[in-house]
Amino acid sequence: MGVIRVLFVALGGLGFAASAAIHLATFTPAAGALREGYVLFLFAAAFVPLVAMLVSLRRAAPAVRRWRRLGVVDWRSLVLAVPAGMRTLVIATASYALMNLTLSLLVAGEDAGTGGAGTIRLISGHLLLLYLIPLAYFAFAAPAPGPGRGSDTRTPGVDTR
Numbered sequence: 001m002g003v004i005r006v007l008f009v010a011l012g013g014l015g016f017a018a019s020a021a022i023h024l025a026t027f028t029p030a031a032g033a034l035r036e037g038y039v040l041f042l043f044a045a046a047f048v049p050l051v052a053m054l055v056s057l058r059r060a061a062p063a064v065r066r067w068r069r070l071g072v073v074d075w076r077s078l079v080l081a082v083p084a085g086m087r088t089l090v091i092a093t094a095s096y097a098l099m100n101l102t103l104s105l106l107v108a109g110e111d112a113g114t115g116g117a118g119t120i121r122l123i124s125g126h127l128l129l130l131y132l133i134p135l136a137y138f139a140f141a142a143p144a145p146g147p148g149r150g151s152d153t154r155t156p157g158v159d160t161r
Contacts, residue, residue: 012135100125
């Protein structure tokens with residue numbers, strides 16, 4: 001695994017763990033000690049692996065078909081490169097993020113006096129998914145560096161004939 005991939009796998013893993021710790025802390029009495037600045041930093045930092053993933057996809061995967069003026073990558077082959085357990089974790093996390101959004105919006109009026117714990121819970125629940133998707137991509141689906149230019153321009157499962 002290349003150095004860049006290891007860096008983004010580590011960043012995704014650390015971001016996921018930090019988001020999970022903050023999210024779980026919002027359900028405890030320690031929620032009052034949490035500051036929104038921590039979550040906003042994690043939110044801003046989540047775009048580093050996300051943008052890196054998009055750049056990697058743009059460079060490595062040729063557009064299989066066109067949708068309006070955009071080239072669409074064959075996402076099915078990328079998903080198949082990820083092991084079933086990790087795919088299940090991503091789907092479960094996405095489902096949880098949607099459930100968290102719905103429940104947070106339903107109880108928004110009740111959380112008015114909690115000092116922002118509801119807001120932190122809402123954002124940190126989504127950060128789980130924002131870190132997990134690039135983590136799964138760089139750990140399993142990103143093209144491996146090959147000889148020559150330093151990176152393989154093929155994506156697993158994409159037929160470039």
